[in-house]
Amino acid sequence: MKVDKEEILHIAKLACLNIKEDEIEAYRKNLQDILNFANILDNVKTEDVSETITSTSNVNVFREDEIKEFKEKELLLQNAPEKDSGMFSIPKVIQ
Amino acid sequence: MIRDDYEVVIGLEVHSELSTKTKIFCSCPTEFGGEPNTHCCPICMAMPGTLPVLNKKVVEYAIKAGLATNCTIAKNSKNDRKNYFYPDLPKSYQISQFDMPLCTNGYVEIDTANGPKKIRLVRIHIEEDAGKLNHDEYGSGSLVDLNRAGVPLIEIVSQPDLRSAEEVDLYLKKLKSILEYIEVSDCKMQQGSLRADVNVSVRKKGDEKLGTRTEMKNMNSFRSITRAIEYEVERQIEVLEAGGTIEQETLRWDEVSGKTFSMRDKEDAQDYRYFPEPDLAVINISEEMIEDIRKSLPEMPESRKERYITEFKLPEYDSNILISSKYLSDLFEGATKKCNNPKAVSNWIMTDITKILNEKEQEPNEIPFTAEQLGELVILIDKGTISSSIAKKVLDELFENPRSPEQIIKEKGWIQISDEGAIKEVVQKILEANPNSIADYKAGKDRALGYLVGQAMKETKGKANPQMLNKMFLEELNK
Amino acid sequence: MELYELTVHELIEKLDKKEITPEEIMKSYSKRIEEKEPEIAAFVTRTDKEAIESAKNVNREKSKFAGIPIGIKDNMCTKGVKTTCSSKMLENFISPYDATVIEKLNDEGIISLGKLNMDEFAMGASTEYSAFKITKNPWNLSTVPGGSSGGSAAAVASQMVPWALGSDTGGSIRQPAALCGIVGLKPTYGLVSRYGLVAFASSFDQIGPITQDVEDCAILLNLITGHDEKDSTSINTPKKDYTKSLVKDVKGLKIGVPKEFLGEGINEEVKEKVLEAIEEYKRKGAIVEECSLDIANEALAVYYIIACAEASSNLGRFDGIRYGYRTKNFENLKDIYKNSRSEGFGAEVKRRIILGTYVLSSGYYDAYYKKAQKVRTILKQEFAKLFEKYDFLITPTSPSVAYEIGTKSTNPLEMYLADLCTVSVNIAGLPGMSIPCGVDKNGMPIGMQLIGKPFDEETLIRAAYTYEQEVKFRENHKPTFRKAGA
Numbered sequence A: 001m002k003v004d005k006e007e008i009l010h011i012a013k014l015a016c017l018n019i020k021e022d023e024i025e026a027y028r029k030n031l032q033d034i035l036n037f038a039n040i041l042d043n044v045k046t047e048d049v050s051e052t053i054t055s056t057s058n059v060n061v062f063r064e065d066e067i068k069e070f071k072e073k074e075l076l077l078q079n080a081p082e083k084d085s086g087m088f089s090i091p092k093v094i095q
Numbered sequence B: 001m002i003r004d005d006y007e008v009v010i011g012l013e014v015h016s017e018l019s020t021k022t023k024i025f026c027s028c029p030t031e032f033g034g035e036p037n038t039h040c041c042p043i044c045m046a047m048p049g050t051l052p053v054l055n056k057k058v059v060e061y062a063i064k065a066g067l068a069t070n071c072t073i074a075k076n077s078k079n080d081r082k083n084y085f086y087p088d089l090p091k092s093y094q095i096s097q098f099d100m101p102l103c104t105n106g107y108v109e110i111d112t113a114n115g116p117k118k119i120r121l122v123r124i125h126i127e128e129d130a131g132k133l134n135h136d137e138y139g140s141g142s143l144v145d146l147n148r149a150g151v152p153l154i155e156i157v158s159q160p161d162l163r164s165a166e167e168v169d170l171y172l173k174k175l176k177s178i179l180e181y182i183e184v185s186d187c188k189m190q191q192g193s194l195r196a197d198v199n200v201s202v203r204k205k206g207d208e209k210l211g212t213r214t215e216m217k218n219m220n221s222f223r224s225i226t227r228a229i230e231y232e233v234e235r236q237i238e239v240l241e242a243g244g245t246i247e248q249e250t251l252r253w254d255e256v257s258g259k260t261f262s263m264r265d266k267e268d269a270q271d272y273r274y275f276p277e278p279d280l281a282v283i284n285i286s287e288e289m290i291e292d293i294r295k296s297l298p299e300m301p302e303s304r305k306e307r308y309i310t311e312f313k314l315p316e317y318d319s320n321i322l323i324s325s326k327y328l329s330d331l332f333e334g335a336t337k338k339c340n341n342p343k344a345v346s347n348w349i350m351t352d353i354t355k356i357l358n359e360k361e362q363e364p365n366e367i368p369f370t371a372e373q374l375g376e377l378v379i380l381i382d383k384g385t386i387s388s389s390i391a392k393k394v395l396d397e398l399f400e401n402p403r404s405p406e407q408i409i410k411e412k413g414w415i416q417i418s419d420e421g422a423i424k425e426v427v428q429k430i431l432e433a434n435p436n437s438i439a440d441y442k443a444g445k446d447r448a449l450g451y452l453v454g455q456a457m458k459e460t461k462g463k464a465n466p467q468m469l470n471k472m473f474l475e476e477l478n479k
Numbered sequence C: 001m002e003l004y005e006l007t008v009h010e011l012i013e014k015l016d017k018k019e020i021t022p023e024e025i026m027k028s029y030s031k032r033i034e035e036k037e038p039e040i041a042a043f044v045t046r047t048d049k050e051a052i053e054s055a056k057n058v059n060r061e062k063s064k065f066a067g068i069p070i071g072i073k074d075n076m077c078t079k080g081v082k083t084t085c086s087s088k089m090l091e092n093f094i095s096p097y098d099a100t101v102i103e104k105l106n107d108e109g110i111i112s113l114g115k116l117n118m119d120e121f122a123m124g125a126s127t128e129y130s131a132f133k134i135t136k137n138p139w140n141l142s143t144v145p146g147g148s149s150g151g152s153a154a155a156v157a158s159q160m161v162p163w164a165l166g167s168d169t170g171g172s173i174r175q176p177a178a179l180c181g182i183v184g185l186k187p188t189y190g191l192v193s194r195y196g197l198v199a200f201a202s203s204f205d206q207i208g209p210i211t212q213d214v215e216d217c218a219i220l221l222n223l224i225t226g227h228d229e230k231d232s233t234s235i236n237t238p239k240k241d242y243t244k245s246l247v248k249d250v251k252g253l254k255i256g257v258p259k260e261f262l263g264e265g266i267n268e269e270v271k272e273k274v275l276e277a278i279e280e281y282k283r284k285g286a287i288v289e290e291c292s293l294d295i296a297n298e299a300l301a302v303y304y305i306i307a308c309a310e311a312s313s314n315l316g317r318f319d320g321i322r323y324g325y326r327t328k329n330f331e332n333l334k335d336i337y338k339n340s341r342s343e344g345f346g347a348e349v350k351r352r353i354i355l356g357t358y359v360l361s362s363g364y365y366d367a368y369y370k371k372a373q374k375v376r377t378i379l380k381q382e383f384a385k386l387f388e389k390y391d392f393l394i395t396p397t398s399p400s401v402a403y404e405i406g407t408k409s410t411n412p413l414e415m416y417l418a419d420l421c422t423v424s425v426n427i428a429g430l431p432g433m434s435i436p437c438g439v440d441k442n443g444m445p446i447g448m449q450l451i452g453k454p455f456d457e458e459t460l461i462r463a464a465y466t467y468e469q470e471v472k473f474r475e476n477h478k479p480t481f482r483k484a485g486a
Helices: A005-014 A021-043 A073-077 B058-068 B165-181 B222-241 B286-294 B301-310 B316-323 B326-339 B341-358 B371-382 B386-398 B405-412 B420-433 B435-442 B446-459 B466-477 C008-016 C024-040 C047-055 C100-106 C150-157 C174-179 C214-224 C268-283 C296-317 C334-343 C347-360 C366-389 C412-419 C423-427 C455-473
Strands: A087-091 B007-018 B080-085 B092-096 B105-113 B113-126 B132-135 B143-144 B152-159 B194-204 B216-221 B251-252 B259-262 C043-046 C067-075 C113-116 C163-168 C183-187 C206-211 C256-257 C286-291 C392-396 C432-439 C445-452
Touching: A005 A021, A005 C347, A021 C296, A021 C347, A021 C366, A021 C412, A087 C334, B007 B165, B007 B222, B058 B105, B058 B113, B058 B165, B058 B286, B080 C296, B092 B113, B113 B165, B143 C286, B152 C412, B152 C432, B165 B194, B165 B301, B165 B326, B194 B222, B216 B222, B222 B251, B222 B259, B259 C268, B301 B316, B316 B326, B316 B341, B326 B341, B326 B371, B341 B371, B371 B386, B371 B405, B371 C100, B386 B405, B420 B435, B420 B446, B420 B466, B435 B446, B435 B466, B435 C163, B446 B466, C008 C024, C008 C214, C024 C043, C024 C047, C024 C067, C024 C113, C043 C150, C047 C113, C067 C150, C067 C206, C100 C214, C113 C150, C150 C163, C150 C174, C163 C174, C163 C183, C174 C183, C174 C432, C174 C445, C183 C214, C183 C455, C206 C214, C214 C455, C256 C268, C256 C366, C268 C286, C268 C392, C268 C432, C268 C445, C268 C455, C286 C366, C296 C347, C296 C366, C296 C412, C296 C423, C347 C366, C366 C423, C392 C455, C432 C455, C445 C455
Parallel strands: B216 B251, C067 C113, C067 C163, C256 C286, C256 C392
Antiparallel strands: A087 B143, B007 B152, B007 B194, B080 B092, B105 B113, B113 B152, B132 B143, B194 B216, B251 B259, C043 C113, C163 C206, C183 C206, C183 C432, C392 C445, C432 C445
């Protein structure tokens, strides 16, 4: 797959990252190098192979529907960069 | 006015909050309300290092919903991550289901003016709800409250089988009633526990190809949905008639102006990058599990209706109203069980109770008193302990401050006077005071009897047994 | 002899005989840290002073491990002590809860000496991608300790901690253990709870021991294993006692040696030492055969595609809203997201997020992500076939010994090749262990990797113990702390 500048900017947008004009080429080349390297997978025949869905052999891991309250609520907000009235404060979201 | 040369095509994605005690992936309570960020823990706040563990009840409830809507239950299912950034979504991905939902290919039957119609369901899947953004009217910021983050939802996706706002209304009411009956959701629309994304398109009648659709997200009142669909259909037809094209987009319905508005920044093409959730195990559902859940399904509305008609000899019309809501139906059955007078209970529900609910703009699930209490009320009337006019006052009391009707009438001194001696005394007193009425009666004016009974009721503040009064006045007058 | 020179099982012996006290142990390590940390730079957060205090109140009746010190890789959540993942993003982050492994250690009265440096969010193989400091290899201070658990490995090798916890997504325990001449074990996926381990790639990550010898490795593995209902991928089987596998006997064991890991790209001296070790196993009565893992090279591509895809999603939560770095430079919500993430993450993390986002994005998912998951299935099948024949496999741990700081980090792709021998083990979820098997001509340690059947850590420990007791690497080789060019 050929990666161009537009593609990098689109991906950066999806990933919520700013990429500066002078960094674009480095990111593009890095991604291109790895994708080129990943072409090695084309050598593997996978027509009749199903993809791995999960690493665990566990099946049906469930929790009972019982309330266990987390007691130290104040610790949940202790790392907040900005808070107000027990909530996380952010710039106004226009709906 | 919707033009009849166009056909309206509507599909719905209904989100319903499940009424489990705890959230879908952690043990925090799902209870509505509470101080901001108090129904939270490191998991639903997406603290680094935390992992989800699936609530068993969520899977059971979703399968219940699937069985009640004639779906096929998947043998193998899994969860997937849906990735997007928004401040109410703390992990920056929603754990949902992508290509292996728990339930597929169901249907819900609605009764339209042209007879019954099947609305096909594409799928039902489980996912987590997002948190809430509080928008400060005056300040410059928004505040994030994650109490709702992680509350379990099922998403019920219909085929585009609906053809009008009326059909949508019928479908939603039916779905709501099913979910209430199987007790997987309380469907409180004001609290957002039932909400719908509505996809609307129009096409010229006879066209095979579907028109371009627009989507209105997160609608949570029947009335808004009807209004929004009517507005949107008209708008689309106008655009097409003027030679324009419909753009596929997400719209916001504004209740005040009664219009839809384009919502999303168009350059933000969504790409959710779904992939299997590596932190959860796959779900395998056995035949036994499905059968166990099937056996646990309660009696559905159609079957109740049959029973009301045959067993209780209620008219079909009345039965239909009773089963329209599980709460009404349960109220009816509970009260009937107590007093063994289905006709009377049905009448109370159909007339006075419905009237009060309408005045209060409340839903049946907001009725504060128990079926047992309603049953007691009917017993008190049947035994002649209170008159029906007193009974209405007791009902008002039950709505205001629910307690045992017996206790209410005791407190208020509303017990009916059925003592022969006491009644006789009142009758004598009224007759002595109204010689003109006696004369009128004797002159053949039957109305005079009613007047006398009324005076006696007034004298006893409505507590006298009206049948006894009637009988005794007649005896005296005909002497 | 200083207390810090002892292994944990030696410390326990002395504690049991009441020859020493926990406080003396902590003081010895604190002194050692004071002395060596300036040149090694293994710690992000030191808690050795607090450890001395805690050691005064240790209840030795409760557990025989009470009062034993440990070092923790800085991506495991510790309540009350910063957990930074060596990232500016989490520079001041204090977790509201303890990781399950930390709870287990706390329950035994084991005391942390501090949080150890790593590549940012465990993405790297040299610890050069830490946002805070570059950790040095005690065998040669101008070389890297490996990574991403480089701080853990360097701290154990320089005896600033007697043992440490690391995490391994593609080799992050085994490779630094090899480069620092110590023992590292990545357990089978699901054996150790991941709850509280800040996720890099959820389907590969495992926590494991980094220790001075095999006996300590078995002991620490005992302490951290066990079913955890907070981790849906944690296996629910009876707990094993791995110290029972400390047996000096490999007679009759069948060892497979996949030729793909002894060919091109592997340093000659590394190859030579691993082959010598294999000869040692033969002498001890093991049956050795060359075998083949056909898609060993493809595994590297599979690894980077899947690991980065998962990472791109796992790292989405770092958005500057609830915790972590928030940019000063914002006018609206979008700025908070984009600028906090761009300023808070280092270049390597961003490169991997970009790759991961790309392979999941519409139009590329099938070609990359789905394809990689299919090849993963084949790789697992290939391993399963090998394990029908062999009890375990031997490969080099790292294609080369520790390289000089700054020489590889400019070329990410070349850096990724350092993971060549280790990633397939994570992709298949198998246990893998690295033990030292010699030094090169410059005296730099070389590690060999033992790969086992799922949940058969016992065979690996038994094989590693047998070799270690025979060769006595630890007695013959010590880090020199020299500052020569590699």
